[in-house]
Amino acid sequence: MFTPRPIGHARTPYKQTSKIPKGLGVKHDAEGVLEILPEFEPGLLDIESLSHLYVLWFFDRSEGFDLVGQPPCDDRPHGVFATRSPRRPNPIALTVVELLSRDGNKLRVRGLDMLDGTPILDIKPYLSNVPEEKLRRGWLAEAEARKENQE
Numbered sequence: 001m002f003t004p005r006p007i008g009h010a011r012t013p014y015k016q017t018s019k020i021p022k023g024l025g026v027k028h029d030a031e032g033v034l035e036i037l038p039e040f041e042p043g044l045l046d047i048e049s050l051s052h053l054y055v056l057w058f059f060d061r062s063e064g065f066d067l068v069g070q071p072p073c074d075d076r077p078h079g080v081f082a083t084r085s086p087r088r089p090n091p092i093a094l095t096v097v098e099l100l101s102r103d104g105n106k107l108r109v110r111g112l113d114m115l116d117g118t119p120i121l122d123i124k125p126y127l128s129n130v131p132e133e134k135l136r137r138g139w140l141a142e143a144e145a146r147k148e149n150q151e
Ligand SMILES: C[S@@+](CC[C@H](N)C(=O)[O-])C[C@H]1O[C@@H](n2cnc3c(N)ncnc32)[C@H](O)[C@@H]1O
Pocket: 017, 018, 020, 021, 022, 058, 059, 060, 061, 062, 084, 085, 086, 092, 093, 094, 095, 096, 113, 114, 115, 118, 119
């Protein structure tokens, strides 16, 4: 199909996956920098006018996949395409970040959940027009409700 190549790398506070917050309702507020390769810098034109971005990245330290697995936030199995598991057939990740500032080819952002040095594949504007009342969170909402009842 095509051979993906990184457009840059994430500089994050996380050297180990165990340090990245996980679980139901977790809030990612880690700050860091998306360092874009100089050859792609012209592609950042006007990006500072946007508040939030989708960042597509590569699970470069994950191997293999499980079509069904138990995420850390639930005690029940779910299909890989119903989860955000790093162990997927195509190891591609998606994170929404808040753009704090831009300095040339460096984007300072908040909301990172990837390891330091992670290759970035693409960046796009975050534009969600799904109304709140149409959003269905399925098994995640059920897992949250079960957790609340246990507490
Ligand atoms: C649950 S995934 C979610 C990633 C992204 N927000 C998504 O939805 O696709 C985040 C986890 O991936 C793992 N991870 C982070 N960076 C990674 C990397 N570069 N290679 C492999 N696994 C990574 C960590 O265990 C982290 O907690």
